[in-house]
Amino acid sequence: MKVLLVGGGGREHALAWALSASPLLTKLWCAPGNAGIAELAECVAIGAEDVPALVDFAKRNAVDLVVVGPEAPLTLGLADACAEAGLRCFGPSAAAAKLEGSKTFTREVTTAAGVPGAEWAQFEDAEAARAYLRQKGAPIVVKADGLAAGKGVVVAQTVEEAEAAIADIMESRVHGEAGARILLEECLLGQEVSFFALCDGTTALPMAAAQDHKRVGDGDTGPNTGGMGAYSPPPAFTPALEAEVMDRIVRPSLAEMAKRGTPFRGVLFVGLMLTEAGPKLIEFNVRFGDPECQVLMLRLQSDLLAALVAACDGELNRFSLRWSNEAAMVVVMAARGYPGSYVKNTVIEGLEDAARIPGAQVFHAGTARREDGALVSTGGRVLGVAGTGASLQQARDAAYAAVDAIRWPEGFCRRDIGWRAL
Template sequence: MRVLVIGSGGREHALCWAIAASPLLTKLYCAPGNAGIAREAECVAIGADDSDALLDFCKREKIDLVVVGPEAPLVAGLANRLRAEGIRTFGPDAAAAQLEGSKGFSKDICAKYNIPTAAYRRFTEAGAAKAYIREMGAPIVVKADGLAAGKGVTVAMTEEEAIAAVDAAMTDGAFGAAGAELVIEECMVGEELSFFALADGETALPLASAQDHKRVGDGDTGPNTGGMGAYSPAPVCTPELERRIIDEILTPTVEAMKAEGAPFKGVLFIGLMITEEGPKVIEYNVRFGDPECQVLMMRLQSDILPALIATADGTLKNFDLRWQPKAAMTVVLASDGYPGTYQKGTVIRNVDGAEADPDVTVFHAGTARNDAGDLIATGGRVLNVTAVGDTVGAARDSAYAAVDLIQWPEGFCRRDIGHRALD
């Protein structure tokens, strides 16, 4: 099969790494890719948002399957365009992608179909939003309705902080059009969990559990990020809890989207809060998590390509996947200053040395090569140092040993990834 993966981050590198191992594969492309992805696939200089060029490329190269990595092209309708031209595509169409594209839409789906989530209100006017905050008090959560690259959520511990978040989104335009509408909801208390499933519009196939670390600093402090590390499996996801998630959230969500005339086909990533009352939806995502995808691909024993095809073709029923019993952990190396402003173009050395351990793979999230051939940082999150081990603790030790071999003075990482599992 001739496969095109769309995207340029650590998630897409992990997907390319897994797909490249499939005996079904004859040629793998990635658009636009990065310096690490170039080891697994032929990188094509087409942006993930350039649907015209992507469509032309698929036709010219006779692509058999397109795997859309990031959410923005899905929300913009890329999967619709590809399927309309008869190109098999892994990823939901625009209507189903609204589960991530509009937090208001997803909250309304939960309310309509009795899927447990936090109490909420939607606002398009700053004054009304501020009045609601003063009425409800803090802590409270303020979310930009649209896509904001993981930065549109403020967990406000004071009313003043929440009101400042309203001003940033609605008055200052910090998130552009994504912040024109806000969702304000109760602050749930509990442990967070990332739950993934493949869905073909009818059938949902749960994947292994994972847990992400969103805050930039050790001890879960500082602003939210796209994710500073992850591990799998997550001890909090017991068999009993998994059954509740499937029965109370996953299956009802797939059935709800079908009932709404927008059957979901792709990977459904549900961010959950495990409260005293049970699991509740924090948010939906319509693509693999980043960096959770990295640990999932490291633990997956089955060939990923047939699973992606079955999802796209609507043949997931009776499909199964095998997972190795080992744990996996990924540690994100980010540019100093992330998630704020940061310098680009700094040189990174000895990534090969970090990968000398056979249990370690370094997935690239924001890298390129300069004219001298040096590996350079091009983004906020830059490398995902990923390891497997018999336990979460063993995976952690291998991952951090590899991190310490990478020479990049302008980078940093959290030093406590996996602390929830280890504690």
């Protein structure tokens, strides 16, 4: 099969790594890719959000499957454009991708489906939001309704902090039009877990869970980021909890989407809070998480390409997935200053030394090759340095040994990934 992978981050490198192991694969392209992906696939200079150019490329090259990594192309209708062109695409339609593109839409769907989640209210007027806030008090969660690159959520511990978030999002528009509407939600308490399920519109197949680390600093301090590290499996997420999440959250939501005429096909990313009253939904995303995808792909023993095709073709009811009992951990190395302004085009060395560490695997996110062959940073989150092992501690040891082998003075990472479990 000829496959076009869309995206250029750490998630896409992990997907390329898993897809390249499939015996079904004959050719892999990635648009636009990165320096790490270029070692596995032919990178093409098409932006991930250039829907017409992506569809044109796929048609001209007789691509058998388009695999979409990031959320933006899905909300822009890439899957719809592929369907119109007779192309198979792994990812939801634009109408179904509203589960990530609009947090209000998700709450409307899940409320109708009886899914356990936070108490919520939505606002298009800042003063009305402030009045509700004063009535409810803090802690409270302030969310931009639209896509904000994983940074549109503020968990406010005080009313003043929440008021500042409302002003930033709705009035200063720090996230652009994504902040034209906001949600104020009950602050759920417990452990946060990311769970993933493959969906074909009718059937949902459980994948695996991971625990992400959103804040930039050790001990979960500092501002939220796109994710500074993850591990899988999280000990707190038991098989019994997985069954409960499938029965009370995933399947009812899938049924409600089908009922509305917008069946969900793709991977459903279920953001959960494990509360004392049971698992509750924080949010849905419509693609693999980053950096959760990296640890999932390290543990997946089934053929990823075959699984994605089954999801596209409505055949998940005849499919099962095998997972390694080993643990996996990824530590994100970011450019100094991230998630604020950061320096770019700094040289990274030592990846060959890191790759020689038993159990280690390095995934590229924001990287490129200079003409002289040097590897340089191009983004905020630059590398995902991963480790696997029989225990989470062994996976952690491998990951941090690989981190320490990399020579990049302008980079940094958290040193406590996995602290909840360890």
